[in-house]
Structures are given as C-alpha cells and as structure tokens.
Amino acid sequence: MILLNYVYFDFMKFWFLCLIFIFVLLLLCKFFVPFLFNSNKSILKSTHQLNKNKKSAYECGFEPFNDSRGSFEVHFHVTAIMFLLFDVEVAYLLPWLVNLKGLGSFGFWCGFIFFLILLLGFIYELKRGALDWPKDLS
Numbered sequence: 001m002i003l004l005n006y007v008y009f010d011f012m013k014f015w016f017l018c019l020i021f022i023f024v025l026l027l028l029c030k031f032f033v034p035f036l037f038n039s040n041k042s043i044l045k046s047t048h049q050l051n052k053n054k055k056s057a058y059e060c061g062f063e064p065f066n067d068s069r070g071s072f073e074v075h076f077h078v079t080a081i082m083f084l085l086f087d088v089e090v091a092y093l094l095p096w097l098v099n100l101k102g103l104g105s106f107g108f109w110c111g112f113i114f115f116l117i118l119l120l121g122f123i124y125e126l127k128r129g130a131l132d133w134p135k136d137l138s
Contacts, residue, residue, distance in 0.1 A: 026118050078130055 095109040096103070103111070125131060 041125060073134075082125060082130060086118070086122065089114075096127075 053128070093115060096107070096114075100108065100111075
C-alpha cells in the first residue's frame with residue numbers, strides 16, 4: 001500500500017510537470033508564432049512609415065514649447081539595471097530559504113555559494129561607484 005501511494009505521488013508529480021510544460025509551450029506559441037508567420041506584424045520587417053505629425057510628441061495640432069525628448073542621465077539606467085539584476089537573484093534565493101531544512105548540506109552550500117557570489121558582485125558595484133549618486137542631480 002505504501003509503495004502504491006509513492007507511485008501515485010510520482011505519477012501525479014509527473015503529470016503536474018507535464019501540464020506546466022504544456023502551458024508554457026502554449027504561451028510561447030501564442031506570442032511568437034504570429035511574428036514568425038505573419039509578415040505584416042513581423043518584428044524584423046517594418047513597412048509602416050510615420051509622417052512628421054505622428055513622430056511629434058503632441059498630435060493635437062499645437063506646436064510644443066520645447067523638445068519633450070530631453071537628455072536622460074545614464075545613472076538612472078545603471079541603477080534600474082542593477083535593481084533588476086539583484087531583484088531576480090533575490091527571487092532565486094527565496095525558494096532556497098523556504099526549503100532550507102529539506103535541502104541538506106549540499107543544498108545549503110550551493111545556496112551559500114550563490115549568495116556569496118551575489119554579495120561579491122554587490123561589493124564590486126559599491127567599490128566601482130555605480131551606486132554613488134552624482135551631486136549635480138537633485
């Protein structure tokens with residue numbers, strides 16, 4: 001009876017993983033197949049031409065006072081990219097912390113090494129000055 005429960009559990013886990021795989025495969029097909037087979041919506045080939053009014057920031061007919069596409073500091077982009085990078089890595093650490101008791105020593109050390117690499121990358125960014133905010137920006 002215990003053996004049957006174990007086989008049933010593995011069988012259910014297998015079908016659950018198959019359903020997740022099929023779901024992800026269908027999502028990928030839904031989003032990428034139209035771009036592959038429809039030449040009008042292709043990412044690589046754009047035939048739509050914009051005129052001067054469509055390219056302007058205001059389509060209501062008024063002339064803008066100044067250019068709305070002003071310069072943007074690179075520091076904002078670097079901070080945003082670093083936030084995304086470390087946010088994704090913390091998202092990988094969360095399941096590790098939840099299952100820490102069941103992972104054993106190998107799982108603990110793998111997660112610890114991952115955290116150590118993350119910490120070394122953060123220290124490198126601090127030393128490089130990527131997180132220092134410029135004084136001229138308010």
